[in-house]
Amino acid sequence: MPRIAVLPGDGIGQEIIPEALKVLKVVLSQSQKEFTFQEYAIGGTAIDKFGKALPEDTLKACQEADAVLLGAIGGPKWDTLPAMERPELGALLPLRKELNLFANIRPIKIIPALLSASTLKEEIVKNVDLVVLRELTGGLYFGEKGRTTEPAAAYDVLVYTEEEVRRIVELGFQTAQGRKKKLCSVDKANVLESSRFWREITEDVAKKYPDVELTHMYVDNAAMQLVRYPEQFDVIVTENMFGDILTDLASMLAGSIGMLSSASMAGKKGMYEPAHGSAPDIAGQNKANPLATILSAAMMLRYTFGLNEEATRIEKAVIKVLDQGYRTADLAKSTEKVTGTKEMGDAVVTALS
Numbered sequence: 228m229p230r231i232a233v234l235p236g237d238g239i240g241q242e243i244i245p246e247a248l249k250v251l252k253v254v255l256s257q258s259q260k261e262f263t264f265q266e267y268a269i270g271g272t273a274i275d276k277f278g279k280a281l282p283e284d285t286l287k288a289c290q291e292a293d294a295v296l297l298g299a300i301g302g303p304k305w306d307t308l309p310a311m312e313r314p315e316l317g318a319l320l321p322l323r324k325e326l327n328l329f330a331n332i333r334p335i336k337i338i339p340a341l342l343s344a345s346t347l348k349e350e351i352v353k354n355v356d357l358v359v360l361r362e363l364t365g366g367l368y369f370g371e372k373g374r375t376t377e378p379a380a381a382y383d384v385l386v387y388t389e390e391e392v393r394r395i396v397e398l399g400f401q402t403a404q405g406r407k408k409k410l411c412s413v414d415k416a417n418v419l420e421s422s423r424f425w426r427e428i429t430e431d432v433a434k435k436y437p438d439v440e441l442t443h444m445y446v447d448n449a450a451m452q453l454v455r456y457p458e459q460f461d462v463i464v465t466e467n468m469f470g471d472i473l474t475d476l477a478s479m480l481a482g483s484i485g486m487l488s489s490a491s492m493a494g495k496k497g498m499y500e501p502a503h504g505s506a507p508d509i510a511g512q513n514k515a516n517p518l519a520t521i522l523s524a525a526m527m528l529r530y531t532f533g534l535n536e537e538a539t540r541i542e543k544a545v546i547k548v549l550d551q552g553y554r555t556a557d558l559a560k561s562t563e564k565v566t567g568t569k570e571m572g573d574a575v576v577t578a579l580s
């Protein structure tokens with residue numbers, strides 16, 4: 228039986244994960260499929276309970292599971308801990324590394340009902356359909372970091388091996404082949420040696436994919452182009468930190484970061500989580516938008532288990548509730564009725580039947 232390790236984590240993670248599970252269970256039972264879901268502690272919640280952001284049990288369960296469903300981690304309560312013990316550096320990053328989840332997929336596609344929810348003009352965003360492929364286990368996040376004295380200084384090393392670049396860029400080309408056959412590699416090759424290296428390797432990989440049109444773009448320009456003319460993009464492939472920044476930016480094209488799902492892959496195995504954080508300011512108030520998590524669960528069915536039909540059913544149900552006018556606070560205009568986290572999950576369940 229397929230095994231899912233469920234890690235609600237911190238803040239709104241505790242509220243959005245139950246909604247995604249609710250939806251998953253309904254879809255699976257409709258298809259007479261049985262999965263096991265087992266919950267484990269991670270992040271601040273695990274620090275409070277077990278004194279450690281990534282307890283061994285949690286790591287082991289994630290290693291043994293077919294897929295991991297994660298809510299969010301972090302919060303002000305744990306921000307004063309030494310950096311390496313905090314939820315981000317003590318749990319999320321090591322988990323990504325241990326599971327070798329080098330490919331982070333973040334799709335940004337306009338849902339027509341949310342056209343007016345974007346802060347950008349409708350004519351700019353209406354045809355947006357892009358995917359950002361973010362390298363997730365290398366670069367600045369994982370290079371050596373430290374401090375020196377005299378002079379007081381701090382450093383984070385940005386290093387990529389050829390192998391690390393090659394595998395994510397390959398996936399970029401393959402993803403583009405299944406779409407509009409356009410790949411934009413984003414770097415800062417006018418300044419960074421690691422980017423010039425990235426670009427050389429990308430050019431080399433491109434020889435194997437003559438059917439894909441490859442372009443290179445500097446990251447500052449990419450940020451500008453994403454709000455100027457986002458339709459030009461099909462697949463973007465980029466290093467870890469550029470991808471972190473650009474995906475938050477790009478999420479607003481589709482209305483809210485509360486809609487941005489993500490899959491972090493190592494082959495078929497994956498960890499699925501919304502791209503937003505734990506939102507401590509609204510945690511525990513039934514205000515969070517569960518749709519990014521619900522859509523991440525759909526990605527899990529599609530990418531890890533090949534359950535395309537079930538994934539599509541979830542996506543269609545999400546579109547349906549938005550068409551019906553359900554809006555969590557992040558999506559609602561001042562005149563619109565606001566739906567709570569639980570009620571949004573219930574609406575998706577109803578739309579499924």
Ligand code: IPM
Pocket residue numbers: 301315319471502504
């Ligand atoms: C993301 C998040 C994480 C990241 C944080 C929580 C460490 O912003 O998944 O985009 O920077 O990767």
Ligand code: MG
Pocket residue numbers: 471472475502
């Ligand atoms: Mg981020």
